[in-house]
Amino acid sequence: MPVNQTPQNLELRITAESMGSIWQISQNHLSQFARCQRKFQYRYLEQWGLPTVDAQRERQILGSQFHYLLQQQSMGLDIQPFLQENPPLQQWFDALQQSPPPSIAGERQSEHQKTMVCEGFTLVAVYDLLIQNSQQAQILDWKTYTRPRDLKALCRDWQTKLYPYLLVETTGYSPEQISMVYWFAQVRGKASHSLVLPYDSDRHQQTHQELVTMLRQLRHSLVGYERGQPFSQVQIEDGQCDGRQHTCPFLVRCRGRSDLFVGGNDLDAIAEMPL
DSSP states (O other): OOTTOOHHHHHHHHHHHHHGGGOEEOHHHHHHHHHOHHHHIIIIISOEEOOOOHHHHHHHHHHHHHHHHHHHHHTTOOOHHHHHTOHHHHHHHHHHHHSOOOOOSSEEEEEEEEEEEETTEEEEEEEEEEEEOSSOEEEEEEEEEEOOSOHHHHHHSHHHHHHHHHHHHHSSOOGGGEEEEEEEEEOSTTOOSEEEEEOOHHHHHHHHHHHHHHHHHHHHHHHHHHTTOOOOOOOGGGSSSBOSSOBOTTHHHHHOOGGGOOSSOTTTTSOOEEO
């Protein structure tokens, strides 16, 4: 080993080579690594794509169009012609006008990005709408799926944790000056379209500790991967691989046995295609 090549430097170099295009870490990367490290390997290191069906692809396109629509509106552009040609978008936009999220006064920035380096990785967040004034800041995120019943799961989601964390770390705001608002285009019954999640110092410190632990674990896994060691698997008994409502599309690739397909739905079982 060269005199200037310490084990730590070698580890960081291997990490950079392994990460390639995902040197920037988003909430999607964090969520996937937390759920299943082996699936993280397949999706982000080996670039195996997840299967999609027409209905799912259409929902993804509509969701992207809705975000783009609101960005155009924030720039003062005429969006009516686009709405008239897209009934679902018109319906969601009408819902937003009729039941807008609670928002503070201040400077408004659409699709605003924040980044910071942590444990050798660059964390990145893109805010659908960020509102700031001298006293507080508010993050708004548009969701085109139906408001979930299990709000505790949403509170544990890495987007909910990472977005306010990065805002605190890259600005002069204290955690108590920040809130995050999810707005859902579709709701059940009389449920509110908006969900307001306050932030505080305890949550901030907990998120910091979780991030440091996870990113160190990721770097360790990447070093092992460069040396031929695959990422860790979840236990088959956990139900993430194959269950009543879901079958991981990487199950055969990961486990090497087609007889493990004992449940799930056919759509999730479609063989993955490399990008």
